[in-house]
Amino acid sequence: MAGRTADMLGGARRSIPVIVAVAPFGLLYGALAVHGGLTIFQTVLMSVTIFAGASQLVGIELFGQTIAPWVIVLSIFAVNFRHVLYSAALGRRIASYSSLQKAIAFFFLTDPQYAEAEQAAEGGRAVSFAWYMGLAMPIYAFWIAEAAIGALFGGLIRDPHALGIDFLLPIYFLGLVMSFRKRPNWLPVVAASAAGSILAFRLVGSPWHVSIGALAGIAVGCLMGGGSAAALAVEGERV
Amino acid sequence: MSNATTIWIIVAAAVLTYLTRIGGHLVLSRLDRVHPRAEAALDAVPAAVLTTLVAPEAIQGGAPGLAALAVAALVALRFGLLPTFLAGGAVIVGLRLAGF
Numbered sequence: 001m002a003g004r005t006a007d008m009l010g011g012a013r014r015s016i017p018v019i020v021a022v023a024p025f026g027l028l029y030g031a032l033a034v035h036g037g038l039t040i041f042q043t044v045l046m047s048v049t050i051f052a053g054a055s056q057l058v059g060i061e062l063f064g065q066t067i068a069p070w071v072i073v074l075s076i077f078a079v080n081f082r083h084v085l086y087s088a089a090l091g092r093r094i095a096s097y098s099s100l101q102k103a104i105a106f107f108f109l110t111d112p113q114y115a116e117a118e119q120a121a122e123g124g125r126a127v128s129f130a131w132y133m134g135l136a137m138p139i140y141a142f143w144i145a146e147a148a149i150g151a152l153f154g155g156l157i158r159d160p161h162a163l164g165i166d167f168l169l170p171i172y173f174l175g176l177v178m179s180f181r182k183r184p185n186w187l188p189v190v191a192a193s194a195a196g197s198i199l200a201f202r203l204v205g206s207p208w209h210v211s212i213g214a215l216a217g218i219a220v221g222c223l224m225g226g227g228s229a230a231a232l233a234v235e236g237e238r239v
Numbered sequence: 240m241s242n243a244t245t246i247w248i249i250v251a252a253a254v255l256t257y258l259t260r261i262g263g264h265l266v267l268s269r270l271d272r273v274h275p276r277a278e279a280a281l282d283a284v285p286a287a288v289l290t291t292l293v294a295p296e297a298i299q300g301g302a303p304g305l306a307a308l309a310v311a312a313l314v315a316l317r318f319g320l321l322p323t324f325l326a327g328g329a330v331i332v333g334l335r336l337a338g339f
Contacts, residue, residue: 049253087263171327178315221283
């Protein structure tokens with residue numbers, strides 16, 4: 001029991017930088033959602049049930065236009081399609097979970113959740129269910145609270161571009177990319193993924209550039225093959 | 240758009256989002272054995288997916304965006320995630336407030 005509590009607290013400790021980095025978006029999402037005509041209930045419901053920031057922002061953008069409902073649903077699905085890849089890769093790390101624990105864990109599989117779980121596994125630490133939920137629950141709770149606060153005090157964020165808020169998430173994701181830099185084939189994978197996503201962004205358009213670029217990087221990783229990532233921990237305890 | 244329609248869109252999107260989060264595992268877990276090549280492909284997933292969330296933004300963010308990402312990448316070589324994020328964030332917010 002003590003081990004489980006320690007695991008949960010360990011996960012919660014790892015949630016702090018995630019919460020700091022994601023907070024501006026949670027607030028921005030809430031503000032833009034009510035600005036775009038959603039009620040506070042709808043705004044919060046989206047954060048509770050979808051729990052995927054980029055897709056929620058795309059969704060509220062489309063709610064404001066006269067668009068068929070299925071197109072909005074499909075757009076949110078397209079933005080979230082990258083999770084299929086996280087899901088496939090995470091299974092190896094949580095093989096010891098019960099079916100119910102897996103079903104719960106996958107609900108909370110956001111970008112930072114996935115990156116943290118991969119890093120923990122890379123560092124040779126067991127990704128226990130207690131640790132996983134200790135990480136997930138604070139992130140989830142803050143995400144929901146930020147939607148509500150943003151919705152209530154939305155007027156406070158007048159110009160996200162002027163404040164650079166729109167660019168904070170790419171910076172955060174770059175930090176996550178860098179944290180995997182000791183993995184085999186990291187540089188070729190990143191290069192292929194960057195080139196693929198930029199080309200696809202220009203030629204095909206958003207959000208498909210994410211899946212196309214990711215597949216380019218994964219193909220390079222697959223072709224080059226090579227050693228197990230497990231022994232090559234980078235970050236470990238660094239926060 | 241009526242309240243009910245909006246609620247249904249949110250619920251449908253939530254169900255599909257959950258399917259993306261569990262679907263990859265459900266498909267892969269049907270395989271008895273994961274080939275070493277597939278293992279290497281899965282090892283590439285974090286860098287491959289996360290890079291696509293940065294690269295197009297980098298070429299669209301202009302000089303302030305590139306400066307912020309460059310500073311963040313340098314800080315990441317020595318420090319952890321939070322200092323990296325705060326350093327890059329300080330650069331972009333500072334440059335934007337300064338009118339760049």
